[in-house]
Amino acid sequence: MDYKALGLVAGIEIHQQLDTKEKLFCHCPTALRETAEHNGEFSRYLRATVSEMGEIDRAAKEEMKSNRMFRYYTYDTTCLVENDEEPPAPLNDEALAVCLTIAKMFSMTPVPQVHTMRKLVIDGSNTSGFQRTALVAFNGALPDGGQIETICLEEEAAQRVKDEVFSLDRLGIPLVEITTAPCMHTPEEVEQVAGYIGMVLRSTGKVKRGLGTIRQDVNISIASGARVEIKGVQELDLIAEVVRREVQRQQNLLSIRDELVKRGASVDAAGGTDVTALFKDTKSAVLKKAKKIHAIVLKGFAGLVGREIQPERRLGSEMSDYAKKCGVGGIFHTDELPAYGVTAEEVAQLRSHMHAVEPDCVVIVAGASEKQAACAIGQVITRAMIACSDRPVPEETRKMLETGSTAYMRPLPGAARMYPETDVLPVLIDDNRWAGVEIPELLTARAERFSAEYGIEKNYALQLASSDKLPLFEQSVKEGIRPKLAAFTILSTTTELRRDGVDIAKIPEQAYLDTWHAVQDGKAAKEAIPEIFRSIAGGSTFTEALAKLAPSVSRDELETIVRKIIAERKDFVAQKGMGALGPLMGVVMKEVRGSVDGRVVSEILRKEIAAVSGGK
Amino acid sequence: MDKKGVYITERDRMAVIKLDSGYNIGVPPVSCTLISRAAPVTPQQPQIVQDDKLPTLAIVSTGGTIASRIDYRTGSVTSQFNAADILTAIPELKEIANYRTIPLATILSENMTPPIWQELARAIFHEIKGGARGIIVTHGTDTMAYSAAAISFMVDSPVPIVFVGSQRSADRPSSDNAMNAVCAAAAATSDLGEVAVVMHGTTNDDACAIHRGTRVRKMHTSRRDAFRSLGTEPIGTVEYPSRKVTLTPDAVRRGTREPALHDALDPHCALVQFFPGMSANLLKAYDGYHGLVIAGTGLGHTSTTLIPVLKQLADNGTLIVMTSQCMHGRVCDRVYDTGRDLLDAGIIEGGDTLPEVALVKLMWVLANAPDRKTAVGMMQDCLKGECTRRSTHGL
Numbered sequence A: 001m002d003y004k005a006l007g008l009v010a011g012i013e014i015h016q017q018l019d020t021k022e023k024l025f026c027h028c029p030t031a032l033r034e035t036a037e038h039n040g041e042f043s044r045y046l047r048a049t050v051s052e053m054g055e056i057d058r059a060a061k062e063e064m065k066s067n068r069m070f071r072y073y074t075y076d077t078t079c080l081v082e083n084d085e086e087p088p089a090p091l092n093d094e095a096l097a098v099c100l101t102i103a104k105m106f107s108m109t110p111v112p113q114v115h116t117m118r119k120l121v122i123d124g125s126n127t128s129g130f131q132r133t134a135l136v137a138f139n140g141a142l143p144d145g146g147q148i149e150t151i152c153l154e155e156e157a158a159q160r161v162k163d164e165v166f167s168l169d170r171l172g173i174p175l176v177e178i179t180t181a182p183c184m185h186t187p188e189e190v191e192q193v194a195g196y197i198g199m200v201l202r203s204t205g206k207v208k209r210g211l212g213t214i215r216q217d218v219n220i221s222i223a224s225g226a227r228v229e230i231k232g233v234q235e236l237d238l239i240a241e242v243v244r245r246e247v248q249r250q251q252n253l254l255s256i257r258d259e260l261v262k263r264g265a266s267v268d269a270a271g272g273t274d275v276t277a278l279f280k281d282t283k284s285a286v287l288k289k290a291k292k293i294h295a296i297v298l299k300g301f302a303g304l305v306g307r308e309i310q311p312e313r314r315l316g317s318e319m320s321d322y323a324k325k326c327g328v329g330g331i332f333h334t335d336e337l338p339a340y341g342v343t344a345e346e347v348a349q350l351r352s353h354m355h356a357v358e359p360d361c362v363v364i365v366a367g368a369s370e371k372q373a374a375c376a377i378g379q380v381i382t383r384a385m386i387a388c389s390d391r392p393v394p395e396e397t398r399k400m401l402e403t404g405s406t407a408y409m410r411p412l413p414g415a416a417r418m419y420p421e422t423d424v425l426p427v428l429i430d431d432n433r434w435a436g437v438e439i440p441e442l443l444t445a446r447a448e449r450f451s452a453e454y455g456i457e458k459n460y461a462l463q464l465a466s467s468d469k470l471p472l473f474e475q476s477v478k479e480g481i482r483p484k485l486a487a488f489t490i491l492s493t494t495t496e497l498r499r500d501g502v503d504i505a506k507i508p509e510q511a512y513l514d515t516w517h518a519v520q521d522g523k524a525a526k527e528a529i530p531e532i533f534r535s536i537a538g539g540s541t542f543t544e545a546l547a548k549l550a551p552s553v554s555r556d557e558l559e560t561i562v563r564k565i566i567a568e569r570k571d572f573v574a575q576k577g578m579g580a581l582g583p584l585m586g587v588v589m590k591e592v593r594g595s596v597d598g599r600v601v602s603e604i605l606r607k608e609i610a611a612v613s614g615g616k
Numbered sequence B: 001m002d003k004k005g006v007y008i009t010e011r012d013r014m015a016v017i018k019l020d021s022g023y024n025i026g027v028p029p030v031s032c033t034l035i036s037r038a039a040p041v042t043p044q045q046p047q048i049v050q051d052d053k054l055p056t057l058a059i060v061s062t063g064g065t066i067a068s069r070i071d072y073r074t075g076s077v078t079s080q081f082n083a084a085d086i087l088t089a090i091p092e093l094k095e096i097a098n099y100r101t102i103p104l105a106t107i108l109s110e111n112m113t114p115p116i117w118q119e120l121a122r123a124i125f126h127e128i129k130g131g132a133r134g135i136i137v138t139h140g141t142d143t144m145a146y147s148a149a150a151i152s153f154m155v156d157s158p159v160p161i162v163f164v165g166s167q168r169s170a171d172r173p174s175s176d177n178a179m180n181a182v183c184a185a186a187a188a189t190s191d192l193g194e195v196a197v198v199m200h201g202t203t204n205d206d207a208c209a210i211h212r213g214t215r216v217r218k219m220h221t222s223r224r225d226a227f228r229s230l231g232t233e234p235i236g237t238v239e240y241p242s243r244k245v246t247l248t249p250d251a252v253r254r255g256t257r258e259p260a261l262h263d264a265l266d267p268h269c270a271l272v273q274f275f276p277g278m279s280a281n282l283l284k285a286y287d288g289y290h291g292l293v294i295a296g297t298g299l300g301h302t303s304t305t306l307i308p309v310l311k312q313l314a315d316n317g318t319l320i321v322m323t324s325q326c327m328h329g330r331v332c333d334r335v336y337d338t339g340r341d342l343l344d345a346g347i348i349e350g351g352d353t354l355p356e357v358a359l360v361k362l363m364w365v366l367a368n369a370p371d372r373k374t375a376v377g378m379m380q381d382c383l384k385g386e387c388t389r390r391s392t393h394g395l
């Protein structure tokens, strides 16, 4: 696909959690917890504040469609600041220092005086109803000529446990938000830039690692489409796919619109109809449970509501997302019916009741109340009208689904929804402070150094430098472990085990170090590492694993074993001479179950074979 | 590098600029160039239709913020006092009543004074006479309990007088202002017939507690449920969002009292907390005061070294009332020698009256009692629920 011709423009926002001792605006640790460990709960409502123009932000208004009560889990590692029951502490200086380091790594210009703002967020993920955020620096450069617009220091939001329940452990963890200019024009370019920025961030050694600690938001538009912001892409490998699928979605929405116009499709804005009576004897569990069922005829939409716009997503999915904002579970449409317990007769009755003809599609929603059903059908009407309008791709904030497709979240927020956080004093970044910010070695540079100093192959070194086991590698080198042994274990052994279904995450870093020391001290063979790891991942301690898999064999014992094996295969050795070394090697290793270094076995074998065969 | 933005203010010798992105940054003023002056924008005035079938409540504002507006172009937050603005911000209020708003003062509650209590009492009385079904007083939380006590003594009211405020600023979406205001309006239209403070009952947005105006205290600096009834249970609750009001049998009912205003106060009174090692000279400074409340230790004690000075003050005409810094329980100066000596020195026991309520009461009693003997009697009587005759189990 020629993305440049399509006018693809993309920019990214990268959110990276920082690994500081304390949270951004309180003195709680930045520790993530299991929800089962929570020690309290409380519940709140959020409401948008009226702005000077008498308006409520459109994204906020959308969230307020249902007056939802949010529940929050507290922990012994959270405090009244997270509960929005106490004013914030001063801006965490450690976090600011990391942010300035990153800013300097991108050659940015710092803001002379940093002001913390409140950014309106009323989806429940912030107990206060706003996210505290401060612009720290701007105008950074990327190596390929791209531009970074800003870097902000923000507080992380609370983690959604389920529906309207949030966990407060994550709320307040420092986060840097890096925003690039809309300077990318292909999906691959987006992936490269995101990868580079991630590498720079990890180079500081002060960012959190692991899934969920870095999130990318992607801003995408194509020439006749609209700007869409896709939230929460957690895996770098998926970014390019997300961009490709969004382009596909926008193109399909455009072509559906063309088809609708050709058919003379129309939507009656006031056409929502109560059809509850039609389904009073229905077998569909969803409809049976509903207090009110509303329907709308979409004239000329037949077949298009069910048309796929990106993998697993149809125009109907978009309508469903809109309807869900009113609290309903989703929608049914005649492109997919009869199904879900709705019979062909019921569909026929519905069509006839709604005066729908063949080119029409009928959509129904099931609500727990008249208000909810009316709200949901109103949302379906709104989305259907957009589909056949001049601008069939609405400007939206969307969330990424597992495979790289996306679902509607809310309208793009209006630009101005920030006001000062008066409880936090501004912080001066004077010339002295900026001059004193030290730039750490880039991971790419570190990789070159590994390659040069330790003789590790270049590609391998780069993988190692960007691995989340880098601190482990550096520690191992410091402890005198052979760099190649550590690198091989970290990059190859674990990958193979993971492919085998072994849960690598269960192996503590100390076990890596213990294993390497055992190998270097001759207590275990290099070849035994996978088995030791497998055992530890299965729940053994390192000592248990070592005892089980690699009972220590002394050199004397080993020589006895070797002599015994040679004696048992006297003829074979006599016949093959040194040629027997290879085959016997396997026999010995099996006998000692990998507990001895292969080199030692080979050395003894060579000596003993020579003694028996007279050096033949 | 050039950035365009709106100049907001100057802070710590830096010019605060709001960028298009909404962020504020501080830059040296010399680095700014004026491009143009922003045209002033007049805020839209919302139109509100009131429902004649609903009762009318009077909202007297003293400075506590019940509603605010944010100008996202400048980031400025302004408090709103007129009915239309309040109803735009908190639409549920429209379902409860019609409102008349009386902007009495716009002060931080720490700047409250007895003369403003008097103005407040008169304004409230005027609204009661004018037929208001109930009164809501918006008030900063710091001294709300003092004001509620003052109004309790100054105004006899057949209708509820409800003090309300917010612990978390009204500009934040999580503010307790809206729920407190809705619950206050519900309480103000209920069967209640006395002065009360209506604020969050717990940290949850599920119910407000109705506290008697003379038994309530701010017990936390920042939590929503900072207000607590001491030595008694709250006199009622308002559930949210159902707005169901439940009153205890103890709560004074609507129509029980005839309206009356006794707005005289004697401000020459003080409250002093005793502490170990307190110098007698500190107390000497109160010479000439008409009334003095002491928050003593335990059952109501000061060190014996202070007793001669206290006796001298009492002999010179200062009415001295003993309360306890324990907050819970009543004083009893008949148990230990020190207490008996204090009584001999002419000090009056304040029962289980809270120290700051005793102060407000003393101001009122001294201005309204015909003579000292009556004043002493009134200080020992329970007038508006400020003290209890018996300490009940469990509180």
Ligand SMILES: [Zn+2]
Pocket: A023, A026, A027, A028, A077, A078, A079, A080, A081, A082, A172
């Ligand atoms: Zn905290």
